[in-house]
């Protein structure tokens with residue numbers, strides 16, 4: 001069981017490796033309580049991902065990689081490391097189905113393990129790779145921040161109003177954020193007048209996490225009910241919707257937090273440009289289209305418990321926490337390898353063949 005831990009020295013990080021294990025900022029407690037969990041085992045990490053103490057596609061992939069490093073440290077030695085670690089791989093991969101970054105990070109760890117020569121220091125090597133996956137994700141976000149900001153500036157050099165949904169910030173990644181990385185970079189370039197953040201029912205990633213991140217940095221943010229965005233687009237000149245992603249199919253269809261699809265339809269109707277920001281580890285070339293993406297459904301209580309009130313009337317509850325936005329509603333996908341305007345299968349295949357820009 002993960003335990004409460006001291007706050008790391010530096011400014012908040014969703015995840016940080018300490019000598020004792022993996023420190024996670026417990027996102028269930030935000031805002032209001034910045035408490036950290038110390039995960040010492042793979043089971044601790046799996047529990048934290050399931051409970052959404054750590055969440056966000058890249059962040060859960062990074063956490064799972066550290067979970068494998070913890071499992072190897074716990075074992076200490078093994079005659080057959082792949083066999084010994086297999087249960088930990090299965091446990092971590094079985095936590096949440098939609099974010100492909102989880103499977104991608106675990107595959108990186110498995111491939112590394114299979115390449116190691118006899119006599120290698122497996123725990124140290126796996127920890128080094130987990131840290132590299134973590135650092136590389138943050139680097140990718142800095143690159144995407146610049147590329148996304150350039151898209152805003154390409155169409156309008158003035159400060160502008162943008163909408164974001166859920167939390168695709170430093171809390172959802174290895175640092176800096178994907179969609180919020182673009183917003184941070186655009187704000188620093190004087191291109192952001194106001195961020196309009198959807199509360200993002202039912203888990204309230206917008207109200208509890210995105211507003212918290214942006215307010216800490218003095219980035220102007222206002223909150224609205226998710227379905228207020230139609231009225232907002234009608235009344236306010238909005239230049240872009242900027243969101244993250246949990247899985248992008250080979251044809252450019254995007255799985256993201258529930259409500260993203262409706263947002264994209266409204267954006268199309270109102271002539272608002274739609275940007276998806278995600279590292280290439282989010283692109284799943286094994287899936288031809290978004291209909292094949294597994295969409296997580298979570299417990300009814302996530303809708304029915306509001307504050308400390310249980311609102312159960314006996315009515316059935318449908319709680320899918322992701323939906324799929326078709327590629328033809330997306331103006332641009334920003335990755336660390338470059339941008340894809342009007343995404344389609346050919347353009348994604350070309351993108352995936354490129355080297356990273358940094």
Ligand SMILES: CSC[C@H]1O[C@H](OP(=O)(O)O)[C@H](O)[C@@H]1O
Pocket residue numbers: 055056057058165166167168169172173178179205243244245246256257258321
């Ligand atoms: C930078 S990916 C963030 C992505 O993950 C969120 O889902 P959850 O909070 O359930 O992990 C949401 O889809 C965000 O866009």
